[in-house]
Amino acid sequence: MKTYLCIVCGFVYDEAQGRPEEGIAAGTLWTDVPETWACPDCGVAKADFEVVEI
C-alpha cells in the first residue's frame, strides 16, 4: 500500500484507507481511483498527485 501526495495543497491519499466517504473503499489502489476524482481539499486533478514514502 502506498500513499500519494497532492503537490498543490498537501492532501495525502492513503491506499490503505481509501476515501470511503466518497465511495472509494479502503485498500483501493491509486490506479483504480477514477481519473475524474479530484483532491477533496483543493480540487486539483488526480494527475497533480505524486507518490510519496511516508
Added chain:
Amino acid sequence: MTQSPTVILGSGLAGWTLARELRALSPSHPITLITTNAGDFYSKPMLSNAFALKRSVSALLQTTGQQQAEKIGVDLRAHMTVTAIDIENKTVCCDRAQFAYGDLVLAVGANPIRLPLAGATHVLSVNDWWDYAVLRDRLDQVAPSRDPRVLILGAGLIGCEFANDLSVGGYRVDVVDPGERALERLITPTDSAQLEAALADLGVTFHFKTVANAVVETADKRLAVTLANGQTHVADVVLSAVGLRPRTDLAAAAGLGVDRGVSVNSMGQASVPNVWALGDCAAYPGLSTTEGAVGTPRVMPFVLPIMTAAKAMARSILGEPTAIVFPPMAVRVKTPAFPLTIHA
C-alpha cells in the same frame, strides 16, 4: 442567547477551506459565508492548463455553492455585496441585509493588476473561474482558419503557464515582459533559458525589456498591440498576467491595518480582535532577519499557505490560539514543455 456566527467573506479556496476546517473541529459552530457570486467551488490551479487537456469550462466547476453549503453545514449568502464592516458593532453590512458576527474572516482574494495602457478594455485577465469562462469564450470565437494568436502580458507563473497551454491548444503566442527573462524572480537564468527554448519550440515568441503601450481594434476585428520598442503584434486575444493586488478596500474603510494586504499577525488575526484575514488578501508578518529586524509583510498567493493558515485559524477562532507555521513550499510550474518545481 444564540452564539454569533463566524462570518466568512469570500467563496474562493480560502473561504471554503476555512469553513471546512471549522466544521471538522466543531459540528455545531455557526458559520455564515457571504459571497458576491454563487459560491461555486473550483480549483484555480487547474484553470491555467485546462485548454490543452480539453477540459470544458463547465467541467471545471466541481461543486455548486449550494452543494458545498449543504455538505459542510454553512449558511451561504450568495450574490451579496458587502458594503461595509462595522467593527464596533461587530456587523457586516451588505447591499440588502446585515449580519452580526462573533468572528469575521476576510477571504476576499485579490484583483488582477491592470496596466494603464490605451485600449485596456480589450485586455482580459484571469483570476477566477468567471474570468476564465470569458477567456475561453473569446478563444472559441476566433476562426481557426486565420492563424489564431494570443498575446500575453507578463512572463511570470501565470503568463508562462497560459503560454504553454494555449500554444499546445493551437494558438500562436507572444509574451511581452519588461524584465529580461521568463520567471525572472523565481528561477535561475539557466532554467529561464531552457523554459524559453522549450516554449519557443511550441511557437511562443518572447519580447523582453519592453511593455505594451496600446491595444487597438483593427478593421478585421483583431487586436493590434503596440509595444514600447516600436513593434506591433496582431492578436485575437490579449491576456494580462502581471500579478495580483490584494483586495483591501473593505478592511481599510473599516479602519483595519493594511500594508500590501490586510495586515495580520502570526495567527492570521487583523489589527482588531475577532477579525481575521486569509488567503490572497492577507499580508502575513515578514520574516525576521538574523539581525532580528522584521522584513516586509508577505503575501502568499498559493494554495498550500491557504491550507496551512486555514487549519491554524480554525483552531484560533474556536478558542485555541494557534500560530500559523508555513512549511517549506514547493510550487510546481504547469509548463509541461519544461516542467519546473520552485522551492519557496
